[in-house]
Amino acid sequence: MLLVVGTVPDAAFPVVEGKAELAGGRLLVAGRDIPVNRGTAALLAAAAATLKYCRRPSPVACLAGDIGTGQGSRRLYEYLVNTLPDRKFGVICFHYLQPDVDWHNRVLFAVQEMQPRPLLIADAGFMYVAKMSGQAAEYDLFTPDAGELAFLADETAPHPFYTRGFILHDDNKVPDLIARTFEHHNASRYILAKGETDFLADSGGILATVAEPRIDALEAIGGTGDTLTGITAGLLAAGLDLKAAAVLAARANRLAGLLAHPTPATQVGEIIAHLPRALEELRISN
């Protein structure tokens, strides 16, 4: 089963754990209606749509409200530290949380107590803090975009905001940046770098690339990276191995984008709506 951990942009939203289900484009978690715009809600919606298509159990969401003050994230960190050791999940996907190295380390200790040990995906703020902590190798998959990959590759940068200028986030440099990330031990076991071309790599080098269909508008649409991470998490929880899940997710995310006929003004919910059809077309073509 998949657990997704993240935040929603509502300061009054309490710590909530429950099944995440899609109903007519709406995301419901423990009876709460959460707008699917971007961030963790988009990731969850994509994961829920993927698991529904695969006829597997819905993902479990563990959420807190946070508008950037870190208060909700800290409540969520505390909840995880107290509850994770006794829980069983096949995959845990950590997402939008306020980076806090001390709390990250406590959560990682709690995960290390879980039996069996789940596969760990980190994206967004939790990926930042996983790298900051020096514990990146504890994770199975990071899903950075080009700017975040440059941050992972810069061994001195504590946040993408401080990535040194000579480490350019240029798609042409992605293989070099991935190699540098592994060289300085700031990589998870696999990296799925999202961009004009999606790259899947491990410490041995590039394993696969996905570049088609190419839709320029997706870069501007908030949440399209979140959906790729969510689809990958869903496919992993459905039983695919990591390499197969990442490559299929990259193809499905692009195809769902294509089916939505997007412009830079398209909202990510319009793309998620096409995800079941994208997965079905890929199944038929294979």
Place this chain on the structure above:
Amino acid sequence: MAWWPFSKRREPQLAAHPTGDRGMLVFSHTSEVIRAEKVLKEAGRPVRVMGPPPEIQSGCDLVIEIPIIEELNILKVLEQARLAPLEVVPVSGPLLKPVDLCHVKDFGRFLMVRAANMKLTVDKETRTIVNVSGGGCPDVPYLARELVGRPLDGAPRPRDLGHTLCGYALELAFQEMVRRCS
């Protein structure tokens, strides 16, 4: 001919970046840093937002670098704005410099500006903010909710709503967008 009194004076060559004249203001929260920077710049103080040295990094951090000699005046400005820092620390080593390059992508009707890991997209015909993407801190979805669908001229500023480095990066993208669309 160094003794010749009319020879052009050479500029002194610095062996290393001087560090003894700078201090940093440490605040309890990044949102206070963003507000303090605004107040100090409006007061004409030569300050810069920088990254803290490793020994005081805890996560998503910013500090304000100041000329240490102006500490007293700077603290007075902040006191009037009710923004007292936790402490003022002398800078003993190089501080991290934020990303200062913006990347621009023109989609025809739409213009996207990226600063660090944050992207802002505007409809050039209507000057409406149509998307916010990138980033990983929890104020990003919040900022996106508050900005998307609003006109560039009437939208709240990320610096006023944001709390994190991602929010600060979005402010830089916003500033560049305003500059390019004016």
